[in-house]
Amino acid sequence: MSSGDVQTSEAERAVTASAGGPDGGAHVRPMRADAMKNRLRILDAAEAVFAAEGLSVPIDVVAERAGVGVGTLYRHFPTKEAMFEAIVITRLQELVAMANEAEAADDPGEALFSFLRELGNQASTKHDLLDALAVAGVDIKSRCATTFEDLQTGIRRLLDRAAACGAVRDDVTTAEVTGLVVGACHAAGQAGLGVTPDRMIDVVCDGLRRGAGHP
Amino acid sequence: MSSGDVQTSEAERAVTASAGGPDGGAHVRPMRADAMKNRLRILDAAEAVFAAEGLSVPIDVVAERAGVGVGTLYRHFPTKEAMFEAIVITRLQELVAMANEAEAADDPGEALFSFLRELGNQASTKHDLLDALAVAGVDIKSRCATTFEDLQTGIRRLLDRAAACGAVRDDVTTAEVTGLVVGACHAAGQAGLGVTPDRMIDVVCDGLRRGAGHP
DNA sequence: GTATATTCGGAGCGGTAGTTCCGGTTGATA
DNA sequence: TATCAACCGGAACTACCGCTCCGAATATAC
Incomplete structure (x- = not known):
């Protein structure tokens, strides 16, 4: 935490x-x-x-x-990347906070799904966040790495909780779920084919629901 | 056709x-x-x-x-793009042929799903194909456009047929389906998080199955 | 074997993008 | 107000990449 x-x-x-x-350190x-x-x-x-x-x-x-x-x-x-991180890290923190809040919700399934929808909204609205999420895992450098891991952890908790109560299948990983959502946003981001991520994420959520094992 | x-x-x-x-024209x-x-x-x-x-x-x-x-x-x-097209266009043609073949299958639902799986295989194996599919619709230029439209048409036929017999929901577009699959491959292509597109596409297929309307 | 058009190769051009450098400017301090 | 360190701005440097150009090499025709 x-x-x-x-x-x-x-x-x-x-x-x-x-x-x-004025803060504690007066030497600066x-x-x-x-x-x-x-x-x-x-x-x-x-x-x-x-x-x-x-x-x-x-x-x-x-x-x-x-x-x-x-x-x-x-x-x-x-460097340019430092500036990029300064922006993205706050966005990631917001998502982490959102995931932590969702954990307190009553319905574990709906908690996961509404978070994924929100993740989709954010990623398709802020293009930089989408870029950051798309390459997350490639260059694990940067201060974003820690926050990104926090996000991964938060999503994993939501996913585990939903799987434990039988709301979603239990054989998918966190990376796969985020990959699906981010991938959908990536596709939606392409101009010219007029696609919004909403329905794609709906399909993903339905796919997660199906094949739920032990209720 | x-x-x-x-x-x-x-x-x-x-x-x-x-x-x-020697072909017909002898002037060259x-x-x-x-x-x-x-x-x-x-x-x-x-x-x-x-x-x-x-x-x-x-x-x-x-x-x-x-x-x-x-x-x-x-x-x-x-130009570089011309060379790129020369490679990609044959890959697209293979996919078009595959889609046309799939249309003759008995089970419309399974025909669509197995094609999407194969699309995933191709896209995650050939990085250039993934790039081409990812930006398809952005720059409609190039000779690939025609072949890409053929592919879209082929997928649309598979999708319509599957929706008509109630195997999949009927409120998703071709662009959304391809977007989901290509997006999944995009996520799978990232090194470091060890994700294969197979299970993600399974989730997508399950999501398409759910909410099928009129059988 | 010779002539000639075709092809080869890679140095170099032009444009882009990230980063550095330094002369000029300005806010803080006494 | 005067002083000075901190700060500003943008020209210039570096690296990269697509693409062109032209002398050298060579396959083909006679």
């Missing part, structure tokens, strides 16, 4: 630190006002642009949208 | 033309022996490399594997 506290670097938490007030002088303003603008721009275009968007686009030069951008984030 | 005859350019069919013997002198040998080596290398690495592989890799320079490669194929 280490999903609550997150590893954030000194530089990045400086925003909330000086925004929320607060960030300059213009620097902090720019940092927030960069984060806003990055969130919007990454959500709309995904990870493949050039970094200049983020800089332009934020009204900032690329140099400024690299002052705040050592 | 135009899935049998395929549009091939003059240059590309020259291989089979001069290999099989047969390709030089070394050129033909290289063309075949390029096609072999391209198929292997694209299957293993997908479309994103640099063209130098194909050239190196074929033991030729990139200049030679571009002599035979005007």
Whole structure:
């Protein structure tokens, strides 16, 4: 249950630190006002642009949208991937929290299914989250790895609980379920064939229901 | 029913033309022996490399594997995409033929499901096919478009037939079914999480079975 | 054997994208 | 207000990739 506290670097938490007030460590002088303003603008721009275009968007686009030069951008984030992680990790945390909440629901089956639907909504709305989930497991590097494992754990709990009460089949893995949902979103993301992930996820949920073994 | 005859350019069919013997048109002198040998080596290398690495592989890799320079490669194929199409289109044609065969099967439901399983096998084995199917509908350009539409039609027939006899639900589209299968393969293609598409496609098939309306 | 058109090969061009560097600017401090 | 460290901006550097170009090599025809 280490999903609550997150590893954030000194530089990045400086925003909330000086925004929320003086924290314990006084040895780091607060960030300059213009620097902090720019940092927030960069984060806003990055969130919007990454959500709309995904990870493949050039970094200049983020800089332009934020009204900032690329140099400024690299002052705040050592690399493009670091910036990407800063955005994605909060999205993952939201999902983790959602999964933990769902665990308290009465109907284990419906708890799993509604979470999967929400996962589909998020993944098809935020293109960067979709990208992150699609390659999760490839490059296990980055701070996202921990949070992603938390998400995996949360989904596994939902899945196990639903399987234990016979709501879904018990021979599917967490990776397979997430793979199906993320895959559906990936297909839905393609323009030109007018497909929404909703019905595809319905099909997946129905498929999970079928063949449920021991009630 | 135009899935049998395929549009091939003059240059590309020259291989089979001069290999099989003199054809009708005598105004085109047969390709030089070394050129033909290289063309075949390029096609072999391209198929292997694209299957293993997908479309994103640099063209130098194909050239190196074929033991030729990139200049030679571009002599035979005007662009990288053309080479890619030359490989993918035959794969698509195989799938179209498979879909047409499946239409003659006794059990419409099982015909659809076994085809989807085979589609999954192909897509997860040949990485280039997966790439092509994943972006099908985005760039409707290229000669693949026609063949891809043939494939869509074939799948639609299987789907309609299965829905008509009540084997599967009747509210899903062809794009959704292919999206689910291709999405599953996409997830399975990620190394590190050890997932095969088989069981995911099983889940999809079960999901299609459920909610079948009018038998 | 010679002539010639065809083909080969890979250095190089142009464009893209991530990252660095440094002169100019500006907010914080006294 | 004056001083200075921190910060800004974008030109430039590096790496990569698709593609072109042209002198060298060679298969084919006579």
